[in-house]
Amino acid sequence: MKRSMMKKFMIGLFCTLLSLPAIAQEDELKDLPGYVDFGDLSSMYGEPKIIINLGGTMLNFVGMMSSSESPETADLISKLKGIRVMIYSTDENAGAAKSQFAEVKGKLNSSGWEPIVQVNEDDEQVMIYMKMDGENMEGLTVMVVDEEEAVFVNVIGQLNPAELGKVMETLDVDMDLDLD
């Protein structure tokens, strides 16, 4: 009995130790007003194929690294407090992702986020939301769901989409995203 309890305690302790960094990172972003909880689709689609959680500290280092190459990029990054990306493969079964999409949309509408652009096609849905605090932008949320993938992007801080193109050149993005 005693040994069994000890075993459980040791397993619990081990799991706690492993998850501490992730908890700390998530907590850092959760406290920010531009943070959005996208929920969890892993029960339906398995683990996300891409998951990105960049906090303010790491973004500062990326900004510093980029400052010598492009002050514009460094300036854009300096206004960011965090970036989160979760991408699931929907494998031509986007139903669950669309339901989640609607749920997140409801949460955003009721918590002060404003819809900027929405595309509602049968095979593709795109939503871009922005949260403002007076004249300051607190966050940008982009959700894309199609038959191949469900994309959730949460930018915390300020971002000018018009500058994305220039920044991407600096960051030397070599990606082939399917836009069809």
Next chain:
Amino acid sequence: MKDYDSKLDGNWEQQINALLDGELGQADADELKSAATDDRELARAIVEAYQLQQVMADIKVERAPASLNKRLRAIPREQRPAAKIKLFQPRWVMALAAVPLAIIAVSIMQPDTPSEAEVAKARQELAIAFAYLDKAGTITGREIESTVGHTMADAVTGSVNRAIKLQNETSKEKEA
């Protein structure tokens, strides 16, 4: 004898020891001498005691070899029962577990400098995030264009960008 036998066994023996140690009072010493005068056994016991004391005083103290001293000193340690610390008692497990937990917690709380590889990885992740943002912008622009035409699409996406840009510039001016 008598009377002496009982005394030699008990009181006289103590008196002889006291006499040899110089601790016997004058009255007792006189009594002992008087008794010894009458009792040869007692007199002999006193003499033998003196002789024994003399012999003991003449014995030289030999120092034991260092190795023997060392062994003798070790005997109490070896015979002492080993302290049994039951490491699997819950309090010990918790105490031991708390140490790495505290170290990890402290290391997480302290903003340490990431390695160059970690920053490069973060930069790549940021690029991926931007690529997906760009993708969303492209899709929305294309959908608007196919629905309402190129001019209107530019007007809509352009106005969105302008709106966001405007607020960024306003913030910049405020900061300045």
